[in-house]
Amino acid sequence: MSVKNGRQFLSIPGPTTVPDAVLAAMQRPAIDIRQGDLVTITDGLMRDLKLIAGTKTGTPFIFIANGHGAWEAAISNVLCRDDKVLVLESGSFAVGWGQSGATLGVDVEVLPGSWRAAVDPAKVEERLRADTSGDIKAVLVVQIDTATSVQNDIPAIRRAIDNAGHDALLMVDTIASLGTMPYRMDDWGVDVTVAACQKGLMMSPGLSFTIASKKAMARHEAANLRTAYWDWTARLGSEHYQKYSGTPPVHLLYGLEKAFELIKAEGLDAIVTRHQILADATRAAVTRWAEGGIFEFNIEKEAERANSVTTVRVHDESVLPAFHAFCEEQCGAIIGVGISALSGKAIRIAHMGHINAPMLLGTLGVMETAFKALGIPHGKGGVEAAIELIAGRLKA
Numbered sequence: 001m002s003v004k005n006g007r008q009f010l011s012i013p014g015p016t017t018v019p020d021a022v023l024a025a026m027q028r029p030a031i032d033i034r035q036g037d038l039v040t041i042t043d044g045l046m047r048d049l050k051l052i053a054g055t056k057t058g059t060p061f062i063f064i065a066n067g068h069g070a071w072e073a074a075i076s077n078v079l080c081r082d083d084k085v086l087v088l089e090s091g092s093f094a095v096g097w098g099q100s101g102a103t104l105g106v107d108v109e110v111l112p113g114s115w116r117a118a119v120d121p122a123k124v125e126e127r128l129r130a131d132t133s134g135d136i137k138a139v140l141v142v143q144i145d146t147a148t149s150v151q152n153d154i155p156a157i158r159r160a161i162d163n164a165g166h167d168a169l170l171m172v173d174t175i176a177s178l179g180t181m182p183y184r185m186d187d188w189g190v191d192v193t194v195a196a197c198q199k200g201l202m203m204s205p206g207l208s209f210t211i212a213s214k215k216a217m218a219r220h221e222a223a224n225l226r227t228a229y230w231d232w233t234a235r236l237g238s239e240h241y242q243k244y245s246g247t248p249p250v251h252l253l254y255g256l257e258k259a260f261e262l263i264k265a266e267g268l269d270a271i272v273t274r275h276q277i278l279a280d281a282t283r284a285a286v287t288r289w290a291e292g293g294i295f296e297f298n299i300e301k302e303a304e305r306a307n308s309v310t311t312v313r314v315h316d317e318s319v320l321p322a323f324h325a326f327c328e329e330q331c332g333a334i335i336g337v338g339i340s341a342l343s344g345k346a347i348r349i350a351h352m353g354h355i356n357a358p359m360l361l362g363t364l365g366v367m368e369t370a371f372k373a374l375g376i377p378h379g380k381g382g383v384e385a386a387i388e389l390i391a392g393r394l395k396a
Helices: 020-026 037-053 067-079 093-102 120-131 154-163 214-220 240-244 250-266 268-292 318-332 356-375 382-394
Strands: 009-011 059-064 084-088 106-111 134-140 168-172 192-196 207-212 295-299 310-316 333-337 346-350
Touching: 009 356, 020 207, 020 250, 037 059, 037 192, 037 207, 037 240, 059 067, 059 240, 067 093, 067 134, 067 168, 067 192, 067 207, 067 214, 084 093, 084 120, 093 106, 106 120, 120 134, 120 154, 120 382, 134 154, 154 168, 154 333, 192 333, 207 214, 207 250, 214 295, 214 356, 268 295, 268 310, 268 356, 268 382, 310 318, 318 333, 318 356, 346 356, 356 382
Parallel strands: 009 333, 084 106, 084 134, 134 168, 168 192
Antiparallel strands: 059 207, 192 207, 295 310, 310 346, 333 346
């Protein structure tokens, strides 16, 4: 028996649900890639990307690639072979970014961190103060790590670099955060922003971005890891196709244009508030479920929990295969699995991008249904707690 027929809920932290309007925008014929409307579309996307990232002075670049491509683009455009980078561990993805640099010839040092807490700015300052020779050329960090569901304090990390009197570039991965929480590249002193389209930006995978500060562009001039495809200078050429190092991804650009239109129509402040409410509702449900003894938040401090995804540790790992199968096969909801060090040990609940209260409550309701149907110990009333949270926030 199944109640899955109907619209499937994709409740994973990327790729997220693509709005129907964005899907429809891509159902158009291709157009001239060298002149006319596509040039106008590209110019608009560059302006919108700067708006969303909170920069007036940064230089944006669009890549036909996922986030891993943008990682490589960021590293190769500002660093030289054997340059040292300091990677701030708070889960899987900053370390993964560093590893991609190692394959290019960068000397990678990982500042060890916890998988249950945000980066400690004091430790960053301490390490940079010890680097009296200035060997460290860049600091790599994620704003949100989707494996752990931690959110890092980017302004505090910037202050740590400044307090140490260090000249390292601050490079921030916003792939799981941009379009879900505040991000102000200029105000926070970020030198390189990395982003991708398939999470908070509500677009089908395939596009990623870097935005470079003036300081990063100056470092770029001497970087010797530059390659033909990723090279920022080549992409600043006078011909439109050079912005994509060849044929532009025409239909993906149509979709991204519509996604940015939706973001501007809602407004960044409203988007941040929506994500905050839905994240808090998720946490209200998990808090109640945790009373059953086998669930707990992965991130221990409430203030460090992300507003785009919640990672829940499961102490009885044997229940997870049946749980995920029940949600998908019986109810039509795909719930995120634990990854990397948390593979087979956690549930990840996504609440980012194109999501509203019915979608979230549907996901939480399916999860609680699975707990009851499978006899998984849990505190009762998780969905009710989420409803109470949302109702309280929206009360006139």
